[in-house]
Amino acid sequence: MRISTFFYTLQQGVRNIFRNKLFSLASIATITSCLFLFGMFYAIVVNLQHIVKTAEEGVSVTVFYNEGTTQERIDEIGEQIAKRTEVSEIKFVSAEEAWDEFKQDYLGEEYADGFTENPLANSMHHEIYLSDVSLQNELVVYIQSIPEVRKINRSEITASTLTGVNSLIAYISVGIIAVLFAVSIFLISNTVTIGISVRKDEIEIMKYIGATDFFVRCPYVIEGILIGAIGAAIPLVIIYFIYNTAITYITGRFSVLSELLQFLPVQTIYQNLVPITFAVGIGIGFLGSFVTVRRHLRV
Amino acid sequence: MPITKKKKKKLAIGDDEVIVLDNVCKSYETGAPALNGVSLRIKRGEFVFIIGGSGSGKSTLIKLLLRELIPTSGAINVLGYDLTRIRHGKIPQFRRKLGIVFQDFRLLPDRNVYENVAFAQRIVQRPRREIRKNVPAILSQVGLAGKYKSKIKRLSGGEQQRVAIARALINRPDILLADEPTGNLDPKNSEEIMALLEKVNEGGTTVIVVTHNGEIVNKMKKRVVALNKGVIISDEEEGEYVNAD
Structure with missing residues (x-):
């Protein structure tokens, strides 16, 4: 391909957008609305997952040991537990550390001075944080089988609730993505059908004059890619402002819940959302124009 | 029994023949055959009218x-291309040797006169410098030198057909095919367009005009094939055809 032909093709691709303004607007609007819905949904799901994950990270199982269990044996048990896949982190708390923490949290130094011995002498324990809260039961069953274990504290309600929320998010995600996908296909196929009627004569003329399939297709594909890119950029800009406004509003309005509602910054969300949205937008534009033109190339 | 592959008989083409149709039949899925056993030979530099009513x-x-x-x-050979066997990828190359003019002009309506004509040169990847030289030359040949910037929609029917002829001629085709070129034109414009086609033919290009305009056919006194x-x-030789209407 000559350089001048390459630039001509590129120029025609850009000009095509303005030649068929209505069609270009309809295509951009279709892609924008689909990707806007996708982007909003993505931002919500990612935040929900983040909130659930933050909550999960706080869920722990506490393991107390029988009186007289040696420190070596406790360490050995700790190492065995740490090796399990359900465990993300394990922390040993000695009796002294437990008493210091208790004094600090509940008594204060003046009252604590009355105790000559550590009243929590038998309270050395392991705090275990889970990699996946749904696996809490399995871990507890395993720990219960260790003879030196005296008592296990666990948060069953929190774990099961979080597991439920996680499953719910997964189901809703699949459902909404399926609906969005179906709507997108419908809207895009409609837009492509309009495109076909607009393009039919033009492509026929080019073919009669002796244009190769490549020469005919190129400007339309460039046009499709540009429309896809514009259709991806617009919702990204809109979502950026909506997201920041919404976060500022929610955190201001529901400050009580600020511990629970930990939103991700927009930059974190856009790390994945920008490439995905552009890939989908450009992909739709490319495929749409490719299919539209192909139908008329057999002249 | 050994299987013998039936070989297709090679079409005999004379040195000066540009179009050869041998016993060509074309049937559509429904209805009677559109063409039935058509054989036709057209020589380089001929001017041929193909006439006939609708259907x-x-x-x-x-x-x-x-x-x-x-x-x-049947078999069709145009400019040495066997059109029954030509590969899809070779069709553009073949079509570039033809110039085509349609009744409804088939111009790109959103481009100006210059762009419509230059488009045919861009397809064959002519350098920009050459296009800038060739387009004004061909436009002045068809009498549209001053209208190269005009939008297609602003031109009269006759002018639009001249643009279509300029586009068809710019790549110096061996054959100019005109399908009802005067079908949408008034008598004055029709005559001018036919005069232009005659001039093109005098330059050595084979011209084939499909028409149902008996008056023009009578006046031009060219070879006339009636379907x-x-x-x-x-199939009347030059000057022999007389329209009965």
């Missing part, structure tokens, strides 16, 4: 010559 097979013949359609049976219900009913 005579004129349009099918043009589509076959453009390789838009493939014959049901009726898909069959050639007469």
